[in-house]
Amino acid sequence: MSLLLEVKNLSFNYGKQPILDDLSFTIEAGTIVGLVAPNGTGKSTLLRNVTGLLRPKHGTVSLLGHDSWHDRQEFLKHLFFLEDSTRLYEGLNPNELFGYVKDVWGGQLSVDRVVKVLRMDKYRKKRVASMSLGMKQHVLLGMYLISGADLLLFDEPLNGLDPTSIELFTRVFSQLKGQGKSILMSSHQLGNVTTMADSVMFLKDAHLQTFQTAAIDLQQKYDELFAVDEKLLEP
Numbered sequence: 001m002s003l004l005l006e007v008k009n010l011s012f013n014y015g016k017q018p019i020l021d022d023l024s025f026t027i028e029a030g031t032i033v034g035l036v037a038p039n040g041t042g043k044s045t046l047l048r049n050v051t052g053l054l055r056p057k058h059g060t061v062s063l064l065g066h067d068s069w070h071d072r073q074e075f076l077k078h079l080f081f082l083e084d085s086t087r088l089y090e091g092l093n094p095n096e097l098f099g100y101v102k103d104v105w106g107g108q109l110s111v112d113r114v115v116k117v118l119r120m121d122k123y124r125k126k127r128v129a130s131m132s133l134g135m136k137q138h139v140l141l142g143m144y145l146i147s148g149a150d151l152l153l154f155d156e157p158l159n160g161l162d163p164t165s166i167e168l169f170t171r172v173f174s175q176l177k178g179q180g181k182s183i184l185m186s187s188h189q190l191g192n193v194t195t196m197a198d199s200v201m202f203l204k205d206a207h208l209q210t211f212q213t214a215a216i217d218l219q220q221k222y223d224e225l226f227a228v229d230e231k232l233l234e235p
């Protein structure tokens with residue numbers, strides 16, 4: 001396997017609140033990694049630090065040897081990250097958004113192909129502003145596909161999807177992996193990533209604990225780390 005992403009000693013805090021403390025991890029080409037933690041733990045903050053939307057207080061991030069700050073242009077060419085589907089340009093339609101991403105990233109797939117794969121024929125000319133959440137999620141995934149980038153970072157990609165769409169997305173992710181792409185996806189739910197991910201990183205108290213999905217009972221580990229107090233309503 002070849003090394004794609006290398007994160008070394010990454011730390012980040014908002015004011016005095018440490019969110020990420022001295023995190024180090026790598027992602028190999030052709031792997032899917034889940035980032036799992038309850039709401040408000042720091043998943044989005046980690047993705048923003050990895051991509052350089054936020055500047056780490058300490059540490060480095062490099063993608064195919066390109067440093068996220070000192071070699072930013074090359075670094076950005078190899079990844080795709082759009083935080084969530086509420087950040088899509090509301091006035092554009094999927095055709096226009098896909099065409100834009102294809103022009104900038106230079107991916108191999110055609111707009112027609114992506115529309116077909118994601119079953120978006122009926123709304124390829126509909127403006128994002130009048131789409132449902134699930135439709136927007138399809139547009140978002142389409143942009144990732146058409147970018148052809150080596151590293152795809154998704155914040156909660158399965159949000160708002162019906163079971164058929166979840167199955168479709170899962171298949172698409174596993175085909176991307178088969179093509180040597182790597183995916184880092186966050187989720188506050190274990191179930192969403194366990195079927196796809198090769199490994200899972202749990203974020204707790206600003207630190208990561210990483211496990212190979214085949215090696216342990218992830219649900220048991222999740223419960224151990226994030227258990228809810230059984231006696232919530234006792235006075």
Ligand SMILES: Nc1ncnc2c1ncn2[C@@H]1O[C@H](COP(=O)(O)OP(=O)(O)OP(=O)(O)O)[C@@H](O)[C@H]1O
Binds near residue numbers: 038040044046
């Ligand atoms: N701009 C900000 N300024 C100050 N604190 C922030 C800011 N953005 C996030 N935080 C805090 O950082 C912590 C981590 O937030 P983050 O959005 O990274 O969590 P998350 O795990 O992605 O949560 P969710 O699953 O709810 O999306 C939270 O306590 C949040 O309140």
